[in-house]
Structures are given as C-alpha cells and as structure tokens.
Amino acid sequence: MADPSHTIHEHDVIVIGAGGAGLRAAIEASASGVSVGLVCKSLLGKAHTVMAEGGVAAAIGNVDDRDGWQVHFADTMRGGQYLNNWVMAEIHAKEAPARVLELEAWGAVFDRTKDGRVLQRNFGGHKYPRLAHVGDSTGLEMIRTLQDHGIHQGIEVYMEHTVTTLLKDGDRVVGAFGYDRERGRFRIYKAAAVVLATGGIGRAYKITSNSWEYTGDGHALAYNAGADLVDMEFIQFHPTGMVWPPSVRGILVTEGVRGEGGRLLNNKGERFMFDDIPDLYKNQVAKDDEEGWRYVLGDKEAHRPPELLTRDHVARCIVREVKEGRGSPHGGVFLDIAWIKEKMKNAPEHIKKKLPSMYEQFKELANVDITTEPMEVGPTTHYVMGGVRVDGLTQMSTVPGLFAAGEVAAGLHGANRLGGNSLSDLLVFGKLAGEHAARWAKEHGQGHIDAEQARDAEREALAPYERDGAENPYGVQSDLQEMMQEKVGIVRNENDMAAALDAIAALKRRADGVGVEGHREYNPGWHTALDLANLLTVSEAVARSALDRRESRGGHFREDCPDKSDEFAKHNTVVRKGPDGSMQLRREAIPPLRDDLKKVIEEQK
Amino acid sequence: MANVTFRIWKGRGEEAGYKDYDTDITEGMVVLDAVHQIQAESDPTLACRWNCKAGKCGSCSAEVNGQPKLMCMTRMDTLDTSEPVTIEPMRAFPHLRDLVTDVSWNYEVKKRIAPFKPRKPDAPDGTWRMSQDDVDRVQEFRRCIECFLCQDVCHVLREHHKHPEFAGPRHFVHTAALEMHPLDTDSRIGHMKNEGGIGYCNITKCCTKVCPAHIKITDNSIIPLKERVVDEFYDPLTKLFRIFRPKSRS
Numbered sequence: 001m002a003d004p005s006h007t008i009h010e011h012d013v014i015v016i017g018a019g020g021a022g023l024r025a026a027i028e029a030s031a032s033g034v035s036v037g038l039v040c041k042s043l044l045g046k047a048h049t050v051m052a053e054g055g056v057a058a059a060i061g062n063v064d065d066r067d068g069w070q071v072h073f074a075d076t077m078r079g080g081q082y083l084n085n086w087v088m089a090e091i092h093a094k095e096a097p098a099r100v101l102e103l104e105a106w107g108a109v110f111d112r113t114k115d116g117r118v119l120q121r122n123f124g125g126h127k128y129p130r131l132a133h134v135g136d137s138t139g140l141e142m143i144r145t146l147q148d149h150g151i152h153q154g155i156e157v158y159m160e161h162t163v164t165t166l167l168k169d170g171d172r173v174v175g176a177f178g179y180d181r182e183r184g185r186f187r188i189y190k191a192a193a194v195v196l197a198t199g200g201i202g203r204a205y206k207i208t209s210n211s212w213e214y215t216g217d218g219h220a221l222a223y224n225a226g227a228d229l230v231d232m233e234f235i236q237f238h239p240t241g242m243v244w245p246p247s248v249r250g251i252l253v254t255e256g257v258r259g260e261g262g263r264l265l266n267n268k269g270e271r272f273m274f275d276d277i278p279d280l281y282k283n284q285v286a287k288d289d290e291e292g293w294r295y296v297l298g299d300k301e302a303h304r305p306p307e308l309l310t311r312d313h314v315a316r317c318i319v320r321e322v323k324e325g326r327g328s329p330h331g332g333v334f335l336d337i338a339w340i341k342e343k344m345k346n347a348p349e350h351i352k353k354k355l356p357s358m359y360e361q362f363k364e365l366a367n368v369d370i371t372t373e374p375m376e377v378g379p380t381t382h383y384v385m386g387g388v389r390v391d392g393l394t395q396m397s398t399v400p401g402l403f404a405a406g407e408v409a410a411g412l413h414g415a416n417r418l419g420g421n422s423l424s425d426l427l428v429f430g431k432l433a434g435e436h437a438a439r440w441a442k443e444h445g446q447g448h449i450d451a452e453q454a455r456d457a458e459r460e461a462l463a464p465y466e467r468d469g470a471e472n473p474y475g476v477q478s479d480l481q482e483m484m485q486e487k488v489g490i491v492r493n494e495n496d497m498a499a500a501l502d503a504i505a506a507l508k509r510r511a512d513g514v515g516v517e518g519h520r521e522y523n524p525g526w527h528t529a530l531d532l533a534n535l536l537t538v539s540e541a542v543a544r545s546a547l548d549r550r551e552s553r554g555g556h557f558r559e560d561c562p563d564k565s566d567e568f569a570k571h572n573t574v575v576r577k578g579p580d581g582s583m584q585l586r587r588e589a590i591p592p593l594r595d596d597l598k599k600v601i602e603e604q605k
Numbered sequence: 606m607a608n609v610t611f612r613i614w615k616g617r618g619e620e621a622g623y624k625d626y627d628t629d630i631t632e633g634m635v636v637l638d639a640v641h642q643i644q645a646e647s648d649p650t651l652a653c654r655w656n657c658k659a660g661k662c663g664s665c666s667a668e669v670n671g672q673p674k675l676m677c678m679t680r681m682d683t684l685d686t687s688e689p690v691t692i693e694p695m696r697a698f699p700h701l702r703d704l705v706t707d708v709s710w711n712y713e714v715k716k717r718i719a720p721f722k723p724r725k726p727d728a729p730d731g732t733w734r735m736s737q738d739d740v741d742r743v744q745e746f747r748r749c750i751e752c753f754l755c756q757d758v759c760h761v762l763r764e765h766h767k768h769p770e771f772a773g774p775r776h777f778v779h780t781a782a783l784e785m786h787p788l789d790t791d792s793r794i795g796h797m798k799n800e801g802g803i804g805y806c807n808i809t810k811c812c813t814k815v816c817p818a819h820i821k822i823t824d825n826s827i828i829p830l831k832e833r834v835v836d837e838f839y840d841p842l843t844k845l846f847r848i849f850r851p852k853s854r855s
Contacts, residue, residue, distance in 0.1 A: 024658075042654070042656055042664065043654070043664065043708065044712065045662075045751055046656045046657075046663070046664050047656075047659075047663045048656070048736060050656070050661055050750075051657050051659070051661055051662070052664045087670065101731065101732055104723075104733060104788075105723055105731075106721060106788075107720075107721035107723075107734070107783070107786065108667070109735075109740045109743050109744055109747055109786070111744075112735055112736060112737040112740060113738065115734070116733075116734030116735050116736050117732065117734065118732075134744060134747070135744075137661065137748065139661075140661060140747075140748070140750065144747065144749075144751075148715075148720065148721070149720065149721075151712075151715065151716050152716070152720045157713075157837060159709075182701060182702075187843075211655070211656040211657055211658065211662075211838025212655065213656065244633070245631075245632050245633020245634070246631065246632070246633060247631070247633050247634045247635060248633065248637040248658075250660070251659045275828065276636075349838065356748075357659075357660075357661065360660065361659055361660065363632070364678050364680070365635070365659075365680070366633070472645070472649055473649070474644065474645040474649060475645075478645070502621055516649065516650075517648040517649070517650065519650070520624070521617065521652075521701075521702055522652040522701060522702045522703070522705050523649075523650050523652065524644055524649060524650070525644070525650055525652075528649070542754075
C-alpha cells in the first residue's frame with residue numbers, strides 16, 4: 001500500500017523537465033496515443049531553452065545549397081573531436097531539417113530569406129550558414145511554439161513540481177517521487193516509462209549562464225537509479241559571457257554576435273584569434289580581416305573568421321589573453337560588433353535588428369551601447385556534453401524504462417558541442433525519446449510501486465527540517481561553486497582535481513548536516529538543500545572523469561597534459577554507482593565508425 | 606557600497622505583511638540580486654520566482670516601489686535608496702506566499718484560444734513561403750516573454766477583477782500573433798469579442814508602458830483586434846450580409 005499522504009498521479013509516460021526536449025518528447029508520446037504527464041520545476045515556458053539565442057542547426061541548405069546532412073555530420077564529429085556517439089550524430093544530421101521545418105507547421109516564425117524561406121546564419125564550427133533563427137531569441141520562439149502546440153495535445157502538466165527520486169521495480173524504473181513546490185506536498189508519479197529532460201549542471205560552477213534549475217537533477221536521478229553517465233569531463237565554457245558588472249557575470253552573450261561579424265580584441269586592439277588556428281581547422285579559416293568579412297556577407301569562396309572556431313578553442317584563447325596581461329579592465333576581452341559601421345550603412349539599425357536582446361541586455365544591465373562601443377566578455381559555464389548514456393536509436397538509458405533526451409543525455413556532442421546543435425538535439429532526440437518511451441509503455445505496462453521506497457524518499461527529503469539551526473544550505477552551495485570554478489574549470493591539472501575530490505567529500509559531509517527552518521510552502525532554503533545532493537553527485541562525476549582523462553580534448557583542457565593523445569581518442573569515460581554506493585569509473589572503447597560514415601568524414605576534410 | 610533597506614511583502618494569507626531587510630548594494634546590482642542576497646544572508650525562506658536573470662523568461666515579475674517590473678532588469682541605481690525600496694508580488698493575481706502569486710489563470714485562458722492552423726504548404730516539400738515584411742508584425746508579438754506584467758497593470762483585471770470575462774493584454778497579443786500570422790486560417794475574432802471581452806479595454810496603454818519586451822501592445826495588437834471585431838460584428842454591410850448568409854463564419 002502506498003502512503004495515503006502521497007498523492008499518486010498515474011500516466012503511461014512521465015516526462016521530467018519541460019524545456020525543448022521535454023516538451024518535444026511529451027508531444028510525441030501523446031501523439032502516439034498514450035497518457036503523458038509533464039513534470040517541471042518552473043512554470044511552463046520558463047525552462048532554460050528560453051535562453052538559447054543564436055539558432056537551431058539544420059542542414060536545410062536555404063542559404064547555401066552545398067549544405068547537406070553529410071556536411072553537418074562531419075562538422076559535428078570534428079567539433080566533438082570524434083568522441084561522439086556517431087549513431088546519434090548521423091540521426092541528428094539527417095533528421096534536424098524535418099524537425100525544424102515541422103515547427104513552422106506549429107506556428108514558429110523564423111527570420112526569412114529574400115525568397116521567403118527560413119533564413120540561416122553562420123555559427124562556430126558549421127561549414128555553411130546553417131542556423132535557423134529569430135533574431136537572437138531563437139530559444140524563446142522554440143519553447144513557445146512547442147508550449148502552444150503542446151497545451152492542445154492532452155498532456156497533463158505539473159508545474160513547479162520537483163522530482164527527488166526515481167522509483168524502481170526490480171531493474172526497471174516505474175515512476176518518480178517528488179513534491180509540489182507551492183505546498184511542499186509529496187507526490188508519486190507512476191509511469192510505465194520515464195523520460196529525463198532536465199537539462200544540465202551549470203549551477204555546480206560560480207560563473208555560469210545557467211539558471212537555478214540547472215542542478216544536475218536528471219544526471220543524479222539516473223545515476224542513483226543505476227544508470228551510466230558518460231563523458232562527464234566535457235563541459236562547455238562558452239567563450240562569451242558578460243563580465244561586468246559583477247552581478248551579471250556569466251550571463252550569455254550569443255555567438256550570433258560573432259556570426260554577424262563581431263571581432264574579439266585584446267587590450268592592445270589586436271585581433272588575437274588569428275594567432276592560433278588548430279590543425280583540424282587550418283584549411284577552413286580566413287587568412288585576414290577582409291576574407292573574414294566576406295564570409296560574414298555570404299561570399300561562398302571565403303573562409304570563416306577565426307572568431308567562429310569552436311567554443312572550446314575560443315574560450316581558451318580568451319583565457320590566454322587575460323592570463324598574459326592583455327585582457328580588458330574587468331578580466332575579459334573585448335567583443336566588438338560596432339566596427340561593422342565601417343563596412344555598412346545603417347550598421348546600428350542592422351545590429352539592433354539582428355541582435356535585439358543583446359542590445360537591450362548591455363544597455364540595461366551594463367550601460368554599454370553595443371552599436372557604438374565594444375562589449376567586455378569572458379568564458380562562462382554553459383553546457384555539459386556528458387550525461388546519461390543512451391542507446392542512440394531509442395534514447396533508453398542503461399536502466400530499462402528510463403529514457404533521456406536533450407542536455408541531460410550524452411553522446412551527440414562528444415568532447416565539444418557546436419553552437420546551434422543543442423536546439424536541434426532537443427528536437428530530434430526529444431521526439432525519439434517520446435516515441436520510444438511510449439512504445440515501451442505500451443509493451444510493458446505499469447510496474448509495481450514499492451511504498452517503502454517512497455517512504456524512504458520522503459524521510460530523506462524532510463531530513464533538513466530535523467536539523468533546524470544547523471548550517472544554511474546557501475553557504476555549502478556557494479563554496480562548492482567556488483571550488484569547482486577554481487579546481488575543475490577551464491584549465492585543469494591533476495593536483496587541483498585530486499584536491500577537488502577531497503573537497504567534494506568534505507562538502508558532502510557538510511551537505512548532510514544542513515538545516516532549514518520554517519514551513520514547506522515555497523521554501524527556497526529547503527529546495528536549495530535538496531538540490532545540493534545532486535550538485536555534489538555531478539561534481540564528483542566531472543572531477544573523477546576529468547582526472548582520468550590524461551589529455552586535452554574539446555571542453556577538457558589539462559595544463560599537465562596539454563596535447564591530444566591517440567590512446568585517449570579510443571574511449572569514452574563512464575561512471576556508475578557501485579554496489580557499495582561509491583562512484584566507479586571505467587573506460588569504454590568507442591565502437592568503430594561505419595565505413596560509409598568514415599568516407600563522409602574523409603570527403604569533408 | 607551602500608546599505609539599503611528593502612520592504613518586502615512576506616508571508617501568506619491574512620498573516621502576510623511588509624518585512625524590512627537590510628543588505629549591501631554594490632555596483633551594477635539589480636533588485637533580484639538584492640533578493641537573492643537577502644535569501645542567502647538572512648532569510649532562506651523568502652520566496653520568489655526567477656530563472657534566466659536576463660529579461661528573457663519573464664519569471665521574476667513583481668511590483669518595485671509600486672511599479673510592475675522584472676526584478677532582474679531593474680537596476681538598483683535607478684531607484685531612490687534613501688527610502689526603503691518596496692517589493693511586492695503582482696497584485697492582480699491570487700497571492701501564494703511572499704513574492705509568489707498564482708498565475709495559473711493565464712495558462713487556462715490561453716488554452717481556450719484556438720491554436721494555430723496553417724494553410725496547406727506552398728511547396729511540394731511541405732514548406733511555406735513568407736516574406737520578412739509579412740512576418741515582422743507577428744515577430745514583434747512573439748517576443749512576449751509571458752511575464753504577465755501587462756495583466757498585472759491592467760485595471761480591468763487589477764481593479765475590476767474581470768478575470769472570468771476578460772482575457773487581458775497578454776492574450777490579445779497572443780491572439781493578434783495568430784490572427785496576423787500569414788499562414789493561419791482560423792478566426793478567433795468571435796472568441797475575442799465574447800469570451801475574451803476585448804470591449805472592456807479602453808486603451809489606456811498601461812500595458813504597453815510596462816512591457817519589458819517593448820511590444821506596442823495597444824497600438825499594434827489590441828486596436829487592430831478591436832477593429833476586426835467591429836468589421837465582423839458591427840459593420841452594417843457585414844451585418845446585412847450575415848442576415849442573408851446566416852451560416853457564414855462567425
């Protein structure tokens with residue numbers, strides 16, 4: 001018997017998270033005729049997808065008809081330094097165009113080409129203009145389109161509910177346990193299949209573009225349910241976050257600024273990105289300012305400006321400039337889009353039209369007019385490439401009945417994600433996860449909910465109230481963020497990461513002792529206390545995986561092993577919860593690339 | 606750095622009231638930063654909604670010194686801090702706790718508005734053609750971040766509590782975006798006239814003034830919708846037409 005104080009919501013499929021991936025999964029599952037519940041921590045339409053700016057990558061070929069799935073596939077693999085799950089990279093490149101165009105049928109209004117088709121823009125690591133976009137607020141357009149379509153599909157939405165534990169019946173997942181934030185009442189979400197679409201882990205770091213929601217919930221839920229996490233050492237530090245004033249440090253400045261011609265400059269006015277071009281890209285970069293600008297204008301003979309190299313590389317170049325004393329006054333570098341007035345009439349209007357929210361953001365928050373002066377920018381924790389290991393064809397994790405899609409799932413991006421590939425990721429794999437979760441639910445039916453598991457989860461959730469007067473959870477959270485930023489950040493080394501693991505163990509002890517006061521109704525102190533366990537789990541996974549990978553590749557850079565290693569090119573890093581509860585790590589060989597795909601990559605070199 | 610007093614609406618139901626908090630304000634801080642600092646320093650139970658902290662998600666709506674604002678986009682240096690800064694929840698919606706209100710009514714209203722219904726694709730590959738000029742207006746409306754500040758400031762809701770019979774500015778913008786979408790084939794004009802109660806709006810433009818996305822709500826969405834209602838329901842010629850063609854679309 002379930003505890004009568006636990007309200008039970010029963011659905012065939014429960015989707016946890018209502019960003020793009022969660023909404024897309026819910027829509028797909030619902031379309032196949034099963035009952036769907038969508039559980040989200042915030043109000044509907046507020047999830048992190050709303051923050052995505054530059055665009056959604058899909059080889060539609062509207063602006064340059066040389067584009068096609070093969071080019072997109074090769075770009076994604078090169079960007080990911082070949083650690084990608086190539087099954088996913090192939091599906092993604094082939095299906096992204098249909099997933100993006102489908103949004104038009106649901107009411108999305110992308111910017112247009114002169115002949116009335118969906119316009120596409122340049123972005124880092126993409127060979128051709130590939131990102132369908134709406135100014136610099138593409139994520140808003142996508143989430144609203146999915147939301148407005150989804151609310152008419154019979155999906156039950158549980159807004160402002162948080163899941164703390166997955167419930168299991170033997171090996172398989174049969175539901176989730178959580179609470180509503182408004183009243184703090186406990187709930188059981190019973191389901192034949194569960195889809196995780198919880199996003200990332202950015203709140204483990206001090207400087208981040210991510211909101212409070214990004215506490216690695218899905219990663220930790222899956223890990224605690226026995227699922228594998230893979231590639232957790234690969235974290236994307238977006239090269240351009242705001243750096244001043246302090247309260248806005250980390251807020252994202254879209255790559256679209258560089259896509260529209262923005263140049264990165266150091267305090268000597270040098271365009272330093274020309275100084276270091278990685279081997280993988282040496283045939284693809286402009287030789288000078290002039291060629292770079294021609295590329296921005298759409299000259300098919302020109303190569304990309306070096307600012308549009310992959311994010312991992314651009315971020316490291318910025319760190320180098322700052323470290324060597326060539327940074328801006330507040331510890332970043334300059335990003336200048338105003339200079340395009342030398343090249344075009346009406347430049348200020350053009351900038352405001354193409355980058356309206358950047359214009360607004362800098363004007364309102366930093367007193368900077370980006371049409372006349374440069375922005376100060378520096379790296380910010382943006383995205384985790386690693387996550388729940390899934391089967392590329394079905395999105396099911398290594399735990400039966402548990403699926404994952406979007407940022408919480410791993411595989412597509414390998415060691416580094418290309419800008420624009422996350423929005424296409426969540427559409428393509430959100431759909432796939434929804435489809436296969438529904439199929440699984442139909443084939444397997446409901447499992448048995450063990451009331452004891454739910455009671456344990458309740459006890460754990462309420463434990464901070466037993467410790468009234470103990471340490472405040474905010475202190476532990478901010479110490480963790482500082483520590484991760486310093487020791488497992490953009491530039492890593494063995495000593496720092498070993499120290500980080502010790503620090504995580506100590507922080508875990510502190511987290512076990514935090515207390516909260518007051519009531520259970522909308523109590524942010526309580527919510528923060530519960531998030532801590534997830535943040536600590538993912539932080540440990542990141543540190544352990546990063547310590548094991550003795551090379552530098554993509555988002556993982558080690559000053560003590562600064563080069564790529566052929567040995568480490570052959571495997572992914574996997575962590576799993578061991579029988580004794582400790583985190584166990586192993587290296588797993590990457591399956592050999594199919595011959596035809598190998599050929600595609602060769603042809604695109 | 607300056608020490609500033611914040612007078613924040615705190616509590617639930619009958620017991621709710623202002624509570625004063627002091628915290629230090631540094632360069633560039635916004636109101637939301639101050640609220641977070643208060644949570645971390647002195648009151649971890651202080652409830653507020655927020656997400657993006659960059660004016661893009663519309664979660665942190667509140668009334669700062671009586672003005673409907675996004676807390677994340679309201680810089681402290683735009684406020685007079687010699688007096689306590691008051692922060693209250695949006696008053697047009699049922700209060701839950703502290704700065705959090707029950708905005709679920711907005712979601713219900715939207716659900717009752719007919720969804721997008723496109724015409725048949727223009728091209729054999731299933732795609733459509735639309736010129737940028739034709740979508741500019743719709744894109745303006747689609748910038749809405751659903752912060753509901755326009756609903757909060759609207760006197761039809763705030764003072765006259767017409768929630769059951771008035772959709773409010775947010776949903777006029779939503780409807781206008783659908784009605785003016787070049788591909789849409791449905792009509793929501795009858796719905797706006799009846800269930801939407803658009804006639805209650807007397808175009809005082811309060812909604813336009815508070816919109817953080819700078820949508821010209823009144824001029825570009827409400828007035829054109831009102832004109833369509835007039836054309837469809839009150840134009841004498843159309844009326845005559847309707848008498849003779851009673852089964853035509855309404």
